[in-house]
Amino acid sequence: MEKPRIVEELKPFFEPKGVAIIGATDKKGKVGNVIFENFKMNKEKGIFKGNIYPVNLKLDEIEGYKVYKNVREVPEDAELAVISIPAKFVPATMKDIAEKGIKAVVIITGGFGELGEEGKKMERDILQTAKENGIRIVGPNCVGIYAPDTGVDTVFLPENKMDRPSSGNIAFVTQSGAFAAAMLDWAAMAGIGISKMVSYGNKLDVDDADLMDYFIHDEQTKVVTLYIEGVKEGRKFIEAARRITAVKPVIALKSGKTEYGAKAASSHTGALAGADTIYDAVFKQTGILRAEDFEHMFDVAKAFAKCKLPKGDRVGIITDGGGAGVMASDAVAKFGLKMAELSKETIDFLKEKFPPHAVAGNPTDVVGDTDAQRYKYAIEAFVNDPNVDAIVIITLFQVPLLDEMELIDILAEYAQKSDKPIVAVAMGGKKTEYYAKILEDKGIPVYMTPERGVRAVAGLVQYAKYLEKLGE
Amino acid sequence: MEKPRIVEELKPFFEPKGVAIIGATDKKGKVGNVIFENFKMNKEKGIFKGNIYPVNLKLDEIEGYKVYKNVREVPEDAELAVISIPAKFVPATMKDIAEKGIKAVVIITGGFGELGEEGKKMERDILQTAKENGIRIVGPNCVGIYAPDTGVDTVFLPENKMDRPSSGNIAFVTQSGAFAAAMLDWAAMAGIGISKMVSYGNKLDVDDADLMDYFIHDEQTKVVTLYIEGVKEGRKFIEAARRITAVKPVIALKSGKTEYGAKAASSHTGALAGADTIYDAVFKQTGILRAEDFEHMFDVAKAFAKCKLPKGDRVGIITDGGGAGVMASDAVAKFGLKMAELSKETIDFLKEKFPPHAVAGNPTDVVGDTDAQRYKYAIEAFVNDPNVDAIVIITLFQVPLLDEMELIDILAEYAQKSDKPIVAVAMGGKKTEYYAKILEDKGIPVYMTPERGVRAVAGLVQYAKYLEKLGE
Numbered sequence: 001m002e003k004p005r006i007v008e009e010l011k012p013f014f015e016p017k018g019v020a021i022i023g024a025t026d027k028k029g030k031v032g033n034v035i036f037e038n039f040k041m042n043k044e045k046g047i048f049k050g051n052i053y054p055v056n057l058k059l060d061e062i063e064g065y066k067v068y069k070n071v072r073e074v075p076e077d078a079e080l081a082v083i084s085i086p087a088k089f090v091p092a093t094m095k096d097i098a099e100k101g102i103k104a105v106v107i108i109t110g111g112f113g114e115l116g117e118e119g120k121k122m123e124r125d126i127l128q129t130a131k132e133n134g135i136r137i138v139g140p141n142c143v144g145i146y147a148p149d150t151g152v153d154t155v156f157l158p159e160n161k162m163d164r165p166s167s168g169n170i171a172f173v174t175q176s177g178a179f180a181a182a183m184l185d186w187a188a189m190a191g192i193g194i195s196k197m198v199s200y201g202n203k204l205d206v207d208d209a210d211l212m213d214y215f216i217h218d219e220q221t222k223v224v225t226l227y228i229e230g231v232k233e234g235r236k237f238i239e240a241a242r243r244i245t246a247v248k249p250v251i252a253l254k255s256g257k258t259e260y261g262a263k264a265a266s267s268h269t270g271a272l273a274g275a276d277t278i279y280d281a282v283f284k285q286t287g288i289l290r291a292e293d294f295e296h297m298f299d300v301a302k303a304f305a306k307c308k309l310p311k312g313d314r315v316g317i318i319t320d321g322g323g324a325g326v327m328a329s330d331a332v333a334k335f336g337l338k339m340a341e342l343s344k345e346t347i348d349f350l351k352e353k354f355p356p357h358a359v360a361g362n363p364t365d366v367v368g369d370t371d372a373q374r375y376k377y378a379i380e381a382f383v384n385d386p387n388v389d390a391i392v393i394i395t396l397f398q399v400p401l402l403d404e405m406e407l408i409d410i411l412a413e414y415a416q417k418s419d420k421p422i423v424a425v426a427m428g429g430k431k432t433e434y435y436a437k438i439l440e441d442k443g444i445p446v447y448m449t450p451e452r453g454v455r456a457v458a459g460l461v462q463y464a465k466y467l468e469k470l471g472e
Numbered sequence: 473m474e475k476p477r478i479v480e481e482l483k484p485f486f487e488p489k490g491v492a493i494i495g496a497t498d499k500k501g502k503v504g505n506v507i508f509e510n511f512k513m514n515k516e517k518g519i520f521k522g523n524i525y526p527v528n529l530k531l532d533e534i535e536g537y538k539v540y541k542n543v544r545e546v547p548e549d550a551e552l553a554v555i556s557i558p559a560k561f562v563p564a565t566m567k568d569i570a571e572k573g574i575k576a577v578v579i580i581t582g583g584f585g586e587l588g589e590e591g592k593k594m595e596r597d598i599l600q601t602a603k604e605n606g607i608r609i610v611g612p613n614c615v616g617i618y619a620p621d622t623g624v625d626t627v628f629l630p631e632n633k634m635d636r637p638s639s640g641n642i643a644f645v646t647q648s649g650a651f652a653a654a655m656l657d658w659a660a661m662a663g664i665g666i667s668k669m670v671s672y673g674n675k676l677d678v679d680d681a682d683l684m685d686y687f688i689h690d691e692q693t694k695v696v697t698l699y700i701e702g703v704k705e706g707r708k709f710i711e712a713a714r715r716i717t718a719v720k721p722v723i724a725l726k727s728g729k730t731e732y733g734a735k736a737a738s739s740h741t742g743a744l745a746g747a748d749t750i751y752d753a754v755f756k757q758t759g760i761l762r763a764e765d766f767e768h769m770f771d772v773a774k775a776f777a778k779c780k781l782p783k784g785d786r787v788g789i790i791t792d793g794g795g796a797g798v799m800a801s802d803a804v805a806k807f808g809l810k811m812a813e814l815s816k817e818t819i820d821f822l823k824e825k826f827p828p829h830a831v832a833g834n835p836t837d838v839v840g841d842t843d844a845q846r847y848k849y850a851i852e853a854f855v856n857d858p859n860v861d862a863i864v865i866i867t868l869f870q871v872p873l874l875d876e877m878e879l880i881d882i883l884a885e886y887a888q889k890s891d892k893p894i895v896a897v898a899m900g901g902k903k904t905e906y907y908a909k910i911l912e913d914k915g916i917p918v919y920m921t922p923e924r925g926v927r928a929v930a931g932l933v934q935y936a937k938y939l940e941k942l943g944e
Contacts, residue, residue: 008495162900174795176794178793178870180838181868181871182793185901186904186920189901190901238742255795257805257806258801260802261802264794264797265726265799294921322739323647323650329728329735332732333732363736388623395801397633400506414816429634430662432657432658448767451764
């Protein structure tokens, strides 16, 4: 696929040769200090490979780094400018940036369009400078960019306030900055790996459509998640969405769905939230999966990041707890999937291998006295059964005779060699969390409840069907 | 209220003077060993105050405890028998128990009614012995009872497989044993306090209705949660439900909702799952709240355990992240609640106290540069506003200037002195979990997402409305 211009335009945001940090300061805790420290730390760790150029009129040096009075004075390799100075100084600084020839700017500063006419005028000035000089802007009023692999981190919250997630395959684009911070912090704990996070705030220039086009060509990104309050340019959004969903799944959480939500959104980012049914139609048309909430979005994203796509919608369930199997069966119906009708071979094989009190069927219940081997028979049979498209393995690790690590190795083996998606459900406490983390590291997404596991499979099925229809 | 007979009948299950452990063994990991060790450990800790009488034909002594050959030989203060011997020996043992005069029996053993006609016959024998001798039975095919305050713990999973939750105000009744184990393990991690857990498996005798009647009179229990696959005696269930919901909330998770689920349930516990609409109608009539899933059940239960009941359905939202405020507003609409229209006094007060970029409204957005004091103004105003019935406080602890402990103290103060329910939403990672735990210990339930927080409030409102209607 030919790379569009946007890929080159956005590249310096994620891997700049040099970064000018305008508003860098040595005052601990200040936005301009946290951002400087992020880059400095990542450079010391060898993750950020570029040069760091603090810009501050009043300082000569910060922690051994030479400080420049004006961005016009920084060396030629500066490709990205990050701005955290007060709003009123930003329009003039943009002119300096233009003069310098820097083409990528993150404006962290708030206090623009969201606060009325004066701010909107400043935004227009800034945008004009950008347009005239081929500059792309992320922001203003945002937390900017987090790219764990290249060490770009403009998130102005220090480590003692917010953890950073590790590198992974999920891109995350969000209008809301606070949500970005909360989500990154959560992802770090949940072991969700992020390829790139972009928080664009007032979305003066770079928007969802630009980022979708960029992520088409970003090899590290397998799935894109969007948190949206409103879309300004509908046509552009739809076209970009169609392009990316033909190759990668996109999951959107659009808030402001209801009248109450829309009203709150308008006082938040000034977004004109359109009638929600329009968004529903657009998402459906363009193959974007719509998430009900934050957990839904990342549950499904995690499945895409780790699983193969199913060939159909027939789900097979294996469980060691009958009750959990019932809940999962309910969820299969609730989310519009089908319970697989197991082949006679599968049933015969399981009946032969199982003790009489285990249930060969769908759900297959290996029951509470199971060992890992009994699970293996069930997985083997389900993987080989042509009537099963996707497999949900419920493992209550609490059962007494189960060797947890043996089961994990079996699951990892089949998840790799089978071309069917396999997701796991593990309900429980600290020990379950421990084993779930190992399982996820081995490529199997794990969910806390049967509903959430089945809902994630439903996301895979929905996207697979979209692709199938597209191919016809 | 006069105590019905059931309270006396079930008392020995939760606080026996002595317990006969039939099938106690010294073989580590075996069911009869784990149960014995549970009681022994709880006795050593001073939690279990009764005497322990292991019963095993083949042993003389286990870890210093005298072993009895037959339950007929144990001392007179034995009020509870716990059975974990193979199914075929249980009918005869029941006769011994009857002869001994023990009136409370937990049958852990499986392999009865769920496995066909022969097992059903044994069940009928056992029940006949019980009926003729005034014995009450929990089980068979169950994990039995966990009562943290009195040290009764028949859950046959050792600590290295499953953690135990601390004492609290939520009673948990479940048909499914594996679900019981997974849930206890989860509750321990989530800091959910349990008053009593009863897993009744095949429900040969003691059922949901009996337990609801018991919990009416159990002072420690503030809210009852039920996991049900099917109800056998509809009339009895309805009457007991009416009695308890007049004084305490009950939340039920009824699986086997869909055709798929009902089919799975029938092969699990042999429960004849009725048409789901009937359950819906019964729950509605009797004031039982129906949970969508496991997380929903305990989210709502936690709110009941900690919050006061709201006087109406008008919700006020305070947030430091605009996006989260939008999501919460959407949830208010989704769950059938109303956004409170703040009084002029509230708006004026907040406008006076707030900087211009903070939003006085509903949601009130204290914005990302908030300190704890700004939250305090908002909470103060919402608590005093007669148009607000319930308050949802969204606190993204990641924001840089917020003193977390100062905010926690403010929230705790208002949750105590206000007569309105206050719930908190905190999205994030490890640090958020840390602060959330402190907040919950101080009496404020905390939820991971705006949706879940608002859904919990919707549960409070639904029950408050039921009580109001009842009073008319």
